[in-house]
Amino acid sequence: MKTIKMKEQGKHKSRFNYYEIRLRSYLRDYFPEKLHDNAFIRERSDFASESYEQAFLQGYSPDEAHDIAMEVLFADLHFSSYYLIEQILENEFDKEIETKDLQSIALSLVKHNDIRQAIAQYTIDKDFDGSPEYDRLYTELTGLIAMLFEQRER
Numbered sequence: 001m002k003t004i005k006m007k008e009q010g011k012h013k014s015r016f017n018y019y020e021i022r023l024r025s026y027l028r029d030y031f032p033e034k035l036h037d038n039a040f041i042r043e044r045s046d047f048a049s050e051s052y053e054q055a056f057l058q059g060y061s062p063d064e065a066h067d068i069a070m071e072v073l074f075a076d077l078h079f080s081s082y083y084l085i086e087q088i089l090e091n092e093f094d095k096e097i098e099t100k101d102l103q104s105i106a107l108s109l110v111k112h113n114d115i116r117q118a119i120a121q122y123t124i125d126k127d128f129d130g131s132p133e134y135d136r137l138y139t140e141l142t143g144l145i146a147m148l149f150e151q152r153e154r
Contacts, residue, residue: 017045017046017049018049019044019045019046019048019049019052019069019073020041020042020045022045022073023041023044023045023048023073023074024041026074026077027041029083030077030080030082030083031077031080031082032082032103032107033082033107033110033111044072044073044075045073047072047073048069048070048072048073049069051065051068051069051072052065052066052068052069053065055068055069078125078126078128078129079124079125079126079128079129081110081115081119082106082107082110084137084138084141085106085109085110085115085141085145086102086103086106087138088138088141088142088145089102089105089106089109089145090102092142092145092146093145093146093149096149109145109148112148114144114148115141115144115145118137118140118141118144119137119141122136122137
């Protein structure tokens with residue numbers, strides 16, 4: 001897929017890439033902690049774009065080439081600890097947390113060392129969501145978050 005270069009107000013050029021825009025949108029919703037990792041975003045979106053081009057040149061249809069590029073773009077981004085924490089806050093702590101504060105609290109929790117350690121105990125792959133291990137992690141994080149909130153109130 002070609003990258004389009006455009007002059008922006010005559011001063012410098014901006015680079016627009018479909019896969020970069022798509023990845024940034026996904027990261028905004030599921031991995032906001034990675035949203036400012038421009039090197040990761042550039043590398044991943046460039047690799048997806050190159051994968052599309054190579055697949056197309058090898059005879060894959062545009063839809064098949066796009067599917068290949070999307071696999072590259074979202075590799076290892078199947079499970080979002082941020083999204084899980086956001087769901088826990090919405091489902092289990094809706095009376096304690098105002099909606100306007102939900103995202104910032106989820107983002108701070110996903111960076112918390114105790115939360116990271118709890119998540120690191122699980123083998124997370126593309127089939128993790130919906131598994132019994134996912135349910136155990138949900139329960140464990142719910143208890144851990146409740147404990148962190150109690151400590152903060154003291």
